[in-house]
Amino acid sequence: MSEAVSRSLTSTPGLLESLDPLLREWLPRQRWFAGKGRPVTGFTLVGATELLPSDSKLGLYHLLVRAEQSPVPGDCYQLLIGVREALPPRLAPALIGHVDRGPLTGRTVYEALYDPRPAEVLLEALRARARIGGLFFEAEREQEIRPGLVPRVVTSEQSNSSIVYGDTYILKVLRRVVPGVNPDLELPLALAREGCPRVPPPKAWIRAELDGEPYVLGVLQPFVQGATDGWELALRELAKGEDFVAEARALGRATAEVHTALARALPTVTLGRTQVELMASAMTERLVAAAQAVPALRPYEPGLRSAFEALAALAAEGRTWTAQRVHGDLHLGQCLRSPAGQWWLIDFEGEPAKSLTERRMPQPPLRDIAGMLRSFDYAAHSTPSPVPGWAESCRAAYCSGYAEVSGTDPRTDPVLLRACETDKAVYEVVYEARHRPDWLPVPLSAVRRLALDDGNPAPLTSPAPRRPHP
Structure with a gap:
């Protein structure tokens, strides 16, 4: 480990106070900030580590900061703050502000992930399996991490941030962090150890121990060079008027491989009448709240x-289901297709709005399948020239591909599948009404079909403006 990253601390007097007015302006503008619409009333320093000395030409702080927002408790965010006398023009988009008080008075602070040297520091620490203050840089046994790779920040991230190192690795830096075992590391590790080839295996990770609680802060995985995410690939085929059947079938097979491996690697449970009635009740409560809001x-x-x-009636008749760990937020944007045609599933963090406990609960695999079926509908509505029957053929091919590997076609469990897809569509209605009203017709078209339950999808409505999948 180089001397440049050997200095560490657990707190810095006056540091947060000096950054407070700048962070109040900068943090709510970030795409990964979850508390938009509520003013930040203050900050609490959860942890601070000096990765590069702030009194040198280039300083680097790793901060865990809780943003206080009323009326609900604030979230904890991971920040990497660079410190310079002045920013070079290439770093202008990363500017946080100029400090006029406290220990950094007269210096300029900025989002450090845009700067190659701070990004190199993180990779160096992972290579060295370093411990710096409350930060632990760890790796799988016998994993060698290549040095000297040129880093670049990925600018298209939303809920987190990523750095690509020389087209060899990608480091996902989690932004909103919570204590506990994060499924975005837990599940890919379990799948890698199970030998599942459908998930990029974690090479290394960053975690913290604060007040006896573990925090996962980042995960380093292989970078799938030249890969296209499923959402962009589907839109490309739609724009050409091509079907997506072969890819949807292959994606169904990949999903089943992941589910099968997770069921081998981690415990499964049986959902009986009590558990299913509770699940159905929770779905109903979400529906009632959604109808009040929209x-x-x-x-x-x-x-x-x-x-x-x-669903509750079927459980009352004695039907049971198997629940297991699943992806938790599966859609086309969470899948990568390599140039060789292999599908990978990524981003196992689960739905960000749910608590960590909820995201780690075993679920019926149909939860994931319903998310993907909804994603095909979204893609079909995202082109100026809709292709009749495109979503329906994709949905059928995906289920067929899933059955080829798992031995069970999701369509043979129509009651649970309808319940899961309905719950997802209700969530989408609320999401679109709050954030993208122009897209509300997309989930509403599914709502009409699911409410009738006639087995025939509703006709496609007028296309909405193109945008990334939610």
Whole structure:
């Protein structure tokens, strides 16, 4: 480990106070900030580590900061703050501000991930399996990490940030962090140790120990060079008027491989009447709250409620289901296709809005499948020239591919599949109504179909503007 990253600390007097007014302006503007719409009233320093000395030409602080927002408790964010006398023009987009108080008075602070040297520091620490203050840089046994790779920040991230090192590795830096075992490391590690080839295996990771609680802060994985995410690939084929059947079938096979490996690697549970009734009740509660928030949903509420009632009734007749660890937020944007045609599943963090406990609970695999089926609908609505039957053929091919590997076709469990897809569509209605009203017709078209439960998808509505999948 180089001397440049050997200095560490657990707190710095006056540091947070000097950054406070700048962070109040800068943090809410970041795409990964979850508390938009509520003012930041203050900050609490959870942890601080000096990775490069701030009194040198280039300083680097690693901070865990809780942003206080009323009326609910604030979230904890991971920040990497660079410190310079002045920023070179190439780093202008990373500017946080100029400090006029405290220990950094007169210096300029900025988002350090845009700067190659701070990014190199992180890779050096991972290579050395270093411990710096409360930070632990760890790796799988016998993993060698190549040195001297040129880093570049990925600018398209939303809920987290990523750095690519020389087209060899990608480091995902988690932004909103919570204590506990993070599935974004837990599940890929379990899959790698199980020999599943459908997930890039973790090479190394960053974690913290604070007040006896573990925090996962970052995961280093192989970079799939030349890969295209499933969302962009689907839109490309749609724009050419091509079907996506072969890819959807292959993606179904890949999903089943991951589910099968997870069921081998981690415990499974049986969901009986009590558990399923609780699940159906929670789905119903989400529907009621959604209908109150979005008036356009109210005419369909009785039909949608019947999906959850049918699930509870089937459980009351003695039907049981197996639950296991699943991806938790599966859609086309969470899949990569390599130039050789191999599909990979990525981003096992789960739905960000859910608690860590909820994200780590065993679920029926149909939860993931329903998410992918909804994603095909979204893609079909994302082109100026809709292709009739495109989503339906993709949905069928995906389920067929899944059955080829798992031995079970998801369509043979229509009650649970309908309930899971209905729950997902209800979530999408609320999401679109709050954030992208122009896209509300997309989940509403699914709502109409699911409320009728006639087995025939509703006709595609007018196309909405193109945008990334939620």
